[in-house]
Amino acid sequence: MRSERAALLGLAASVVAAGALAAPYEDPAARTRVTPFDNGLTILTLEDHTTPVVSFQIWARVGSGDEARFTGLAHLFEHMMFRGSTNLAKERHQQLIEERGGQLNAYTSRDETVYYTDITPEHLPLVVALEAERLANLDVSQASLDDERQVVIEERRFRTEDNPEGRLFEALMALTFQAHPYRVPTIGWKSDLEKVSVAECRAFFDEYYAANNLVVSVAGDFDTEALLALLQRHFGALRKAEQIERNPTEEPAQNGERRAVVHFEVAGPIVAMAWHAPATGHADADALDVASEILSNGRTSRLYRALVYDKPIALGAAGGYWELARAGLFFAFAQVRPDVSADEAEALLAHEIERLRNEPVTEAELAKAKRALEVGLIVGQGSSNALASRIAGEWLAFGRIRPLEERLAAVRAVSAADVQRVAQHWLEPSGRSVVQLLPPPAAPEQHP
Amino acid sequence: MSLRLAALVLLLGLGCATPEWAKPTIPEWEKSPPPPFDAPVVQPGRLHRETLPNGVRVLVLEDRRLPAFSLGVLITRGAGVEAPAEAGIAAYTAELMESGAGQRSALELAGVVDALGASLAVSATWDSIGAQVAGLAEDRDLLFDVLADVVLRPRFDVHEAERVRAESLAALRQAADDPSTLLGWNFASTLYAGHRYGLPESGTPATVAKLDAAAARAFHHRVVTPGAAIVFASGDVDPAALLERIRRTYGAWQGPPLPDVGPPPPVPQQRHIVVVDRPDLGQAQIGIGHGGIPRSDPRRLEVQLLNGALGAGGFSSRLMARIRAEEGLTYSVSSQFVQRHRAGPFAVFTFTRVPKVGEVVTGILEELERIRREPPSAAELARVQSQRSGQFALALETSAEVAGALVDLDLYGLPPDSLDTYRGRVRAVTVEQTSAVARDLIDPARASIVVVGPAELLRPQLEPFGDVEVVQP
Numbered sequence: 001m002r003s004e005r006a007a008l009l010g011l012a013a014s015v016v017a018a019g020a021l022a023a024p025y026e027d028p029a030a031r032t033r034v035t036p037f038d039n040g041l042t043i044l045t046l047e048d049h050t051t052p053v054v055s056f057q058i059w060a061r062v063g064s065g066d067e068a069r070f071t072g073l074a075h076l077f078e079h080m081m082f083r084g085s086t087n088l089a090k091e092r093h094q095q096l097i098e099e100r101g102g103q104l105n106a107y108t109s110r111d112e113t114v115y116y117t118d119i120t121p122e123h124l125p126l127v128v129a130l131e132a133e134r135l136a137n138l139d140v141s142q143a144s145l146d147d148e149r150q151v152v153i154e155e156r157r158f159r160t161e162d163n164p165e166g167r168l169f170e171a172l173m174a175l176t177f178q179a180h181p182y183r184v185p186t187i188g189w190k191s192d193l194e195k196v197s198v199a200e201c202r203a204f205f206d207e208y209y210a211a212n213n214l215v216v217s218v219a220g221d222f223d224t225e226a227l228l229a230l231l232q233r234h235f236g237a238l239r240k241a242e243q244i245e246r247n248p249t250e251e252p253a254q255n256g257e258r259r260a261v262v263h264f265e266v267a268g269p270i271v272a273m274a275w276h277a278p279a280t281g282h283a284d285a286d287a288l289d290v291a292s293e294i295l296s297n298g299r300t301s302r303l304y305r306a307l308v309y310d311k312p313i314a315l316g317a318a319g320g321y322w323e324l325a326r327a328g329l330f331f332a333f334a335q336v337r338p339d340v341s342a343d344e345a346e347a348l349l350a351h352e353i354e355r356l357r358n359e360p361v362t363e364a365e366l367a368k369a370k371r372a373l374e375v376g377l378i379v380g381q382g383s384s385n386a387l388a389s390r391i392a393g394e395w396l397a398f399g400r401i402r403p404l405e406e407r408l409a410a411v412r413a414v415s416a417a418d419v420q421r422v423a424q425h426w427l428e429p430s431g432r433s434v435v436q437l438l439p440p441p442a443a444p445e446q447h448p
Numbered sequence: 449m450s451l452r453l454a455a456l457v458l459l460l461g462l463g464c465a466t467p468e469w470a471k472p473t474i475p476e477w478e479k480s481p482p483p484p485f486d487a488p489v490v491q492p493g494r495l496h497r498e499t500l501p502n503g504v505r506v507l508v509l510e511d512r513r514l515p516a517f518s519l520g521v522l523i524t525r526g527a528g529v530e531a532p533a534e535a536g537i538a539a540y541t542a543e544l545m546e547s548g549a550g551q552r553s554a555l556e557l558a559g560v561v562d563a564l565g566a567s568l569a570v571s572a573t574w575d576s577i578g579a580q581v582a583g584l585a586e587d588r589d590l591l592f593d594v595l596a597d598v599v600l601r602p603r604f605d606v607h608e609a610e611r612v613r614a615e616s617l618a619a620l621r622q623a624a625d626d627p628s629t630l631l632g633w634n635f636a637s638t639l640y641a642g643h644r645y646g647l648p649e650s651g652t653p654a655t656v657a658k659l660d661a662a663a664a665r666a667f668h669h670r671v672v673t674p675g676a677a678i679v680f681a682s683g684d685v686d687p688a689a690l691l692e693r694i695r696r697t698y699g700a701w702q703g704p705p706l707p708d709v710g711p712p713p714p715v716p717q718q719r720h721i722v723v724v725d726r727p728d729l730g731q732a733q734i735g736i737g738h739g740g741i742p743r744s745d746p747r748r749l750e751v752q753l754l755n756g757a758l759g760a761g762g763f764s765s766r767l768m769a770r771i772r773a774e775e776g777l778t779y780s781v782s783s784q785f786v787q788r789h790r791a792g793p794f795a796v797f798t799f800t801r802v803p804k805v806g807e808v809v810t811g812i813l814e815e816l817e818r819i820r821r822e823p824p825s826a827a828e829l830a831r832v833q834s835q836r837s838g839q840f841a842l843a844l845e846t847s848a849e850v851a852g853a854l855v856d857l858d859l860y861g862l863p864p865d866s867l868d869t870y871r872g873r874v875r876a877v878t879v880e881q882t883s884a885v886a887r888d889l890i891d892p893a894r895a896s897i898v899v900v901g902p903a904e905l906l907r908p909q910l911e912p913f914g915d916v917e918v919v920q921p
Binding site for chain 1: 475476477479481482483487513514515516554555558559561562563564565566582583584611614615618619621622624625626627726728729730731761762763764769772773775776777778779780799800801831832834835836837838839840841842844845846848
């Protein structure tokens with residue numbers, strides 16, 4: 001059995017080692033080939049024959065942040081993309097892929113809508129043909145829309161209306177962003193979902209699903225030349241849009257704390273707070289990532305120690321930096337134990353944020369956080385889907401694929417002073433928005 | 449040949465093969481699928497297995513694509529061996545194994561792992577307790593030691609035991625906020641009253657309140673034993689060196705014999721209808737089902753294909769087609785045969801807006817009846833067979849996934865070559881076999897119905913199906 005001293009030496013050695021990987025590591029995404037088509041479509045291909053799987057993804061540069069009149073339209077439209085086309089009945093697309101063992105799905109965020117199919121490579125021609133069919137010949141009928149809006153309203157009930165975390169998050173975004181379209185939930189408000197029309201859907205498609213607003217990203221087991229020829233045949237004639245409108249609204253400065261209370265049938269409260277943070281690609285992003293790790297990563301993180309372990313008032317506590325294309329958010333939250341007041345948890349959360357602002361983080365914390373970020377960057381690309389997502393996400397955000405070494409170097413360069421500086425700049429108490437989700441007023445749990 | 453004649457010949461396709469451009473284009477979706485891609489799951493020479501003299505099974509899968517590795521120990525017994533009165537002891541023991549081991553306290557243990565950017569997790573399921581570390585390959589020696597401490601030398605410190613118990617009790621109270629968790633708990637208690645399967649996997653407030661360090665230590669001694677252990681590793685490893693280290697570390701381990709998996713669950717033969725009253729909900733959670741099969745049931749493959757056609761095949765399945773695609777009544781509906789060491793439930797789970805619950809229950813019961821009366825046709829079965837073969841390749845893309853699948857076979861005593869024979873066995877299943885399991889294993893007449901939502905609005909919708917019992921959450 002190892003001695004106490006040996007164990008401590010092991011800990012010390014690991015701390016020293018942290019932050020610098022022993023061996024250089026080849027970035028698999030470095031082999032990505034970028035092929036622009038004449039119609040503005042961008043094709044990203046990353047050929048790798050290690051396993052017989054390919055991930056085919058279409059990234060549309062449109063999310064709920066682009067909605068103008070009806071909220072939830074970007075996400076509802078994502079559903080409509082599965083409701084059939086001129087030559088295929090509704091849901092036939094999914095069935096054809098599922099019957100071949102493929103996995104396909106889609107998701108919508110505030111900035112983009114992503115459609116992906118993971119499948120064995122012999123079916124890639126079918127995937128390309130199906131994607132081209134729905135982009136060229138999508139059927140947006142009244143009957144389809146009426147069915148699908150009910151499905152989305154059920155999804156909204158499931159994710160938000162009957163879900164305490166969903167309610168809390170919706171309130172936090174609406175409180176933090178008072179002008180910017182990020183304030184609106186991606187799934188939309190129910191009243192909008194009930195009223196959106198076929199004409200609105202069609203106009204949305206015409207505007208945002210043009211070739212020059214799409215990126216095709218493919219990673220895995222395929223032949224690049226053959227695939228590009230196939231894509232040229234199926235996607236080369238897609239329409240190009242002259243202009244794609246974006247919401248111009250920017251969030252004005254927040255001068256003073258904002259607060260909200262949401263009541264919900266819960267045993268214990270949830271407290272969340274958020275600050276405005278920079279959009280993706282900002283020079284402070286890496287230091288904010290390091291701050292997130294120090295607050296939240298693992299059982300030695302500050303929030304776990306403060307709220308879950310040392311003073312056990314919460315079942316979980318975490319925080320993080322959420323970078324979006326046009327604005328960002330830094331947040332912290334705690335799932336408070338049933339017999340504890342939300343105010344007590346809020347005070348501890350606020351105290352930990354103030355610590356980040358008032359004193360430099362320790363070298364051990366800094367090294368640990370940077371190491372976790374480095375490991376995440378390296379091991380998070382084990383599947384074709386992860387690689388296709390990484391290259392497409394980087395292309396949309398930066399117009400290039402940042403080399404892994406560049407990402408690692410940026411993380412390694414963050415100092416304790418950087419973390420304190422970004423905390424002081426971005427995490428001011430007067431820029432904070434706080435939401436407490438509490439049991440209904442009559443419930444005895446509220447004031448034990 | 450005149451120009452006119454040449455044109456006519458061309459139009460009639462006489463005298464020469466139709467040129468490529470003049471052929472009608474067959475859409476890809478109307479072509480027959482190409483033959484499935486059949487490749488060995490594990491590249492030759494990459495997998496190393498052995499069994500140590502004390503019964504510990506070892507499995508090492510080398511894959512140097514990423515400079516990362518994972519290492520774990522799976523114990524082939526879990527919450528299923530608990531007596532109902534000690535429900536939750538497996539999960540509690542797992543949490544305590546992670547909360548201090550060897551010379552390290554809980555925080556020191558977490559400190560070592562966090563400093564490496566690595567992960568350590570110990571958790572219990574119905575059938576197993578699993579401890580696993582993962583990180584960069586260059587840190588494998590230290591992580592190996594951490595894992596050995598966690599599995600072989602957990603401390604069960606009293607103050608940690610009290611902390612974990614209090615946290616577990618609070619977590620149980622909070623988990624009851626979630627309607628789908630409430631459904632799972634009440635569905636289990638409706639089907640398996642009196643049996644361990646009838647209580648939540650993590651125990652109840654009454655059973656967890658009695659747990660302490662001594663109970664966890666005793667459970668660890670009884671269950672975490674060499675005969676129940678599978679040590680597995682995957683990723684960037686040197687197999688010879690790692691195997692030698694595993695032999696040195698786990699070879700001398702001694703413990704009691706492998707405990708029995710626990711008694712089989714009795715299942716009611718009559719329908720029970722239970723409403724868990726949550727007047728605040730606008731959406732009701734619905735569970736419908738009865739008893740199922742154990743993981744070792746020889747019909748498991750036929751059951752898997754049948755269930756793919758019924759409700760586990762996404763938009764190709766009958767339930768999804770009817771309840772979501774045709775009627776727009778839900779966002780998600782699926783069926784499952786939960787297979788454990790003992791027979792777990794057959795269940796359909798979904799949710800819908802409260803006024804539509806009766807309609808959804810009717811639809812599900814009709815589909816259960818229909819799959820008996822009109823079992824999957826040859827074409828339907830062929831689609832599911834193709835689906836499963838393709839999904840199989842996708843689920844085994846990374847070495848960690850392959851290692852996990854191989855360990856899962858060992859956990860249930862299934863043939864070690866099951867992965868390599870899987871596609872062939874799937875193709876060999878016949879319509880007669882899936883029809884037989886539909887008749888034998890699905891029976892809507894005895895399916896219980898459990899719904900979480902406002903009882904006042906649900907009761908009248910459910911009374912046409914039988915007597916309704918309303919319970920409080």
